[in-house]
């Protein structure tokens with residue numbers, strides 16, 4: 291049976307072991323986390339005044355990449371909203387700014403229509419305004435998925451690797467070559483060769499190649515080490531939870547479609 295064991299459970303990062311899983315399952319989870327979990331991002335910007343040295347497009351691009359706190363269920367996807375995607379308080383939110391130079395404009399200078407929905411980091415510099423320059427804009431955020439654009443990705447780092455089973459056989463002559471060649475410091479020599487950091491193994495097989503006694507055996511298992519870091523839009527564990535819900539929904543739909551095929 292597939293099971294999960296968390297090694298790190300922080301707001302910004304999770305590390306877990308997925309036991310007895312298949313490559314298809316673990317990769318589906320990775321892909322769902324990266325490209326199917328919706329988060330807010332700036333999607334278009336109205337420029338009322340921009341006398342800075344920056345083109346409107348450059349400023350809009352920069353704003354789009356700043357992560358926004360997203361509470362699951364708070365907003366609807368535009369195409370699923372009762373407004374039909376035109377834009378209403380249920381599917382979009384505005385971030386307003388009206389500042390004059392000289393000063394540096396930071397992400398924290400924007401005022402959101404809802405104080406609970408804000409840029410995750412307040413100290414990201416957006417641009418510098420010089421004396422006499424003004425920027426008056428309204429940036430509109432909406433939900434989207436990473437499949438559409440990477441600005442809607444809730445995770446930055448999101449990867450997995452197979453956890454190997456490393457076996458040291460009786461033929462080992464304690465030469466210690468594997469300890470020194472391993473770039474990940476997986477082995478230690480303490481009377482005998484010990485596999486002290488199996489989770490760090492990257493399956494480079496250098497230890498197997500260098501071992502003259504042919505004592506090291508590396509076996510691939512059905513266990514995976516999964517690492518995910520959040521952009522800050524939502525806690526890393528919430529991204530995983532949302533991804534699993536989306537996959538369950540998709541699997542349920544797939545099952546229904548198969549059941550309809552009564553041949």
Ligand SMILES: [Zn+2]
Nearest residue numbers: 371373378381
């Ligand atoms: Zn709407």
